[in-house]
Amino acid sequence: MYLKIENLKLIGQGCSKIVYQHPDDQNKIIKIMNPQRVSIHGGFKNHSKMKQRFAQGIYRHFRRELIQYLQLCKVNYQKNQFTFPVETPYGFIHTDQGLGLIAEKIVGPEEKSLTLEQLARTGQIQDKHLKALDEFFDACCDLHIVFAEVNIAGIMYTEHRNHKPEFVLVDGMGEKLFIPLRAMFKSINTRNVRKVEKDIKQKMRQMMEAPLASEQVFVQ
Ligand SMILES: Nc1ncnc2c1ncn2[C@@H]1O[C@H](COP(=O)(O)OP(=O)(O)O)[C@@H](O)[C@H]1O
Ligand SMILES: [Mg+2]
Numbered sequence: 001m002y003l004k005i006e007n008l009k010l011i012g013q014g015c016s017k018i019v020y021q022h023p024d025d026q027n028k029i030i031k032i033m034n035p036q037r038v039s040i041h042g043g044f045k046n047h048s049k050m051k052q053r054f055a056q057g058i059y060r061h062f063r064r065e066l067i068q069y070l071q072l073c074k075v076n077y078q079k080n081q082f083t084f085p086v087e088t089p090y091g092f093i094h095t096d097q098g099l100g101l102i103a104e105k106i107v108g109p110e111e112k113s114l115t116l117e118q119l120a121r122t123g124q125i126q127d128k129h130l131k132a133l134d135e136f137f138d139a140c141c142d143l144h145i146v147f148a149e150v151n152i153a154g155i156m157y158t159e160h161r162n163h164k165p166e167f168v169l170v171d172g173m174g175e176k177l178f179i180p181l182r183a184m185f186k187s188i189n190t191r192n193v194r195k196v197e198k199d200i201k202q203k204m205r206q207m208m209e210a211p212l213a214s215e216q217v218f219v220q
Helices: 057-075 116-121 127-142 186-209 214-218
Strands: 010-013 017-021 028-033 089-095 098-104 155-158 166-169
Touching: 028 057, 028 089, 057 089, 057 098, 116 155, 116 186, 127 155, 127 166, 127 186
Parallel strands: none
Antiparallel strands: 010 017, 017 028, 028 098, 089 098, 155 166
């Protein structure tokens, strides 16, 4: 039995994934790889033939996210901690458009998905967001969360998760280097996280200087 994607409600879309509301649980989403980007080998169409045949092909995004989550649970085993500043993955589901990753839904204060990019572009950034963003990057360094391709649209804002302003990473986490230097050495990882932080904050400031009306941002 496959879940039919056409029956699901669309929540968001990026360059490689499409995100839907879980049909039976308001607190979960289902992520699939955009079928239009998938080659017959299960790799990305725009990648070389050799790269398309690599181990998990399009699913290496899921693999990185899961390995990162397992690593966090392992390091924090004694604390019995399962929630981190990254979306919590819950498992897989079969769909008529490939494997779906079930994950925690991150909802903004108005019950809508809200990314750091949307906040910045619509000129909504306040002190509480800046403080939460500093805390987010500090926590990523402390917890040794590796950034593969983190961007301003992959960081989401919520006040529901821990009843306080908080940013959560939903995309681009995990090690992607062939020699996993960031995963092996916390100091190297921290340097990379701080660099990404600087780039993202600069982008945020640029967006805040030229804000768009919110309708222009929320249109899919
Ligand atoms: N856990 C989540 N909860 C709510 N919305 C999400 C979640 N993950 C992703 N989204 C929405 O879907 C969009 C695309 O998801 P993302 O994982 O970033 O895909 P891509 O890898 O294609 O960039 C995000 O920018 C966000 O708007
Ligand atoms: Mg993204």
